[in-house]
Amino acid sequence: MTTDLAVLAEDLTKFYGTHRGIEGLHLEVSAGEIMGFLGPNGAGKTTTIRLLLDFLRPTRGHATVLGLDPRRDKARLHRRIGYLPGELAFPGREHAGDLLRFLGDARGGVSWSYVTDLAARLDLDLSRPVRAMSKGNKQKVGLVQAFMHQPALLVLDEPTSGLDPLMQQEFLAMVREARAAGQTVFMSSHVLAEVQQVADRVAIVRDGRLAAVERVESLGRRAVRTVEIHFADPVDPEEFRVLPGITDVTVSGPVLKCTADGRLDPLIKAAARHEVIDLLSTEPDLEETFLSFYYHAEGAGDAVASAGA
Numbered sequence: 001m002t003t004d005l006a007v008l009a010e011d012l013t014k015f016y017g018t019h020r021g022i023e024g025l026h027l028e029v030s031a032g033e034i035m036g037f038l039g040p041n042g043a044g045k046t047t048t049i050r051l052l053l054d055f056l057r058p059t060r061g062h063a064t065v066l067g068l069d070p071r072r073d074k075a076r077l078h079r080r081i082g083y084l085p086g087e088l089a090f091p092g093r094e095h096a097g098d099l100l101r102f103l104g105d106a107r108g109g110v111s112w113s114y115v116t117d118l119a120a121r122l123d124l125d126l127s128r129p130v131r132a133m134s135k136g137n138k139q140k141v142g143l144v145q146a147f148m149h150q151p152a153l154l155v156l157d158e159p160t161s162g163l164d165p166l167m168q169q170e171f172l173a174m175v176r177e178a179r180a181a182g183q184t185v186f187m188s189s190h191v192l193a194e195v196q197q198v199a200d201r202v203a204i205v206r207d208g209r210l211a212a213v214e215r216v217e218s219l220g221r222r223a224v225r226t227v228e229i230h231f232a233d234p235v236d237p238e239e240f241r242v243l244p245g246i247t248d249v250t251v252s253g254p255v256l257k258c259t260a261d262g263r264l265d266p267l268i269k270a271a272a273r274h275e276v277i278d279l280l281s282t283e284p285d286l287e288e289t290f291l292s293f294y295y296h297a298e299g300a301g302d303a304v305a306s307a308g309a
Ligand SMILES: Nc1ncnc2c1ncn2[C@@H]1O[C@H](COP(=O)(O)OP(=O)(O)OP(=O)(O)O)[C@@H](O)[C@H]1O
Pocket: 016, 019, 020, 021, 022, 039, 040, 041, 042, 043, 044, 045, 046, 047, 048, 086, 190
């Protein structure tokens, strides 16, 4: 394989008995990119992540991570990865600082000032016992341990779960900085909005299959928006129903409501034939449009859209 791939999954498949975890996954993550891994609950995100790290063995297929075989080179690979599990379990009674020192030593030593910087950014008190921490604070400990050795690859399973909005933004800033430093980030989420803020591309899984891989810039083009136009006088809905990309037209006296598929130009030109009092266009809701398309569309799970890295 070429060395500029941080992750390569080839026909990666895991069945739990007869139950599909993930099937036939082909995925490439380039070195230095941020890849969002999106899907609803039970789609197969955690299964995929665990396969990449050799916490699970594939039923079929193969993964190459940082040029290594996760099974053969597990210890070497794990030193070069920062991993945040979806379910954090800190069994001991240690204070967060002791736990991080222990984990840092196990990875061959880390810069302690970097650890305290990360903790300060996330507003994490290292002198508190981890077991007594809230879910959000435990998540911060999990994030610090994933980032602290500045690994070549960060594999983060639902990293913002339990974080408040301010901390989510701080985390996204850390992810951007990681990319600037040449690190690769593979992060799962079921929230497109957060992934969209940092990711270069998103891979979308549904029912254990890859539904699509898209560059983030191209997601917006699929956005459907609702438009409401207030005219000075009543208008004929038929005039708008015939426009390309315009659906769900309803007219109530001088107020027209419709859905536009992203190209507003035909609608604006038609509206301009009348006196327009006001125009309201709701922000494209990508959760509703893009994701519902991939999550629910018939056969979407088999249609692997390829977007170049
Ligand atoms: N140990 C297991 N035994 C049996 N089935 C499992 C096991 N782990 C996961 N599954 C099933 O495999 C499928 C994929 O699960 P997975 O946890 O990978 O999804 P996910 O996308 O990470 O979901 P979530 O967002 O809920 O964590 C689901 O149908 C799940 O029920």
